[in-house]
Amino acid sequence: MGSENGHLTEINLLFIKLTAPLSVLLLSSLFLGAFFTYVMMTITKVFNKKNA
Numbered sequence: 395m396g397s398e399n400g401h402l403t404e405i406n407l408l409f410i411k412l413t414a415p416l417s418v419l420l421l422s423s424l425f426l427g428a429f430f431t432y433v434m435m436t437i438t439k440v441f442n443k444k445n446a
Contacts, residue, residue, distance in 0.1 A: 405412040
C-alpha cells in the first residue's frame with residue numbers, strides 16, 4: 395500500500411530536513427527496525443554466554 399503512494403513526505407530530524415517518497419520512508423524504517431533487532435539479539439546472546 396505504501397509502495398503505491400508516490401507522495402513526498404517531509405522528514406524533520408534535529409539538524410536535517412529531508413523530503414522523500416513515502417515508500418522510501420516505509421522501507422528504510424523496516425530495514426532499520428530489522429537491523430536494530432538483530433543487533434540487540436546478538437548482544438543479548440553474547441552476554442548470556444558470558445554469564446553461563
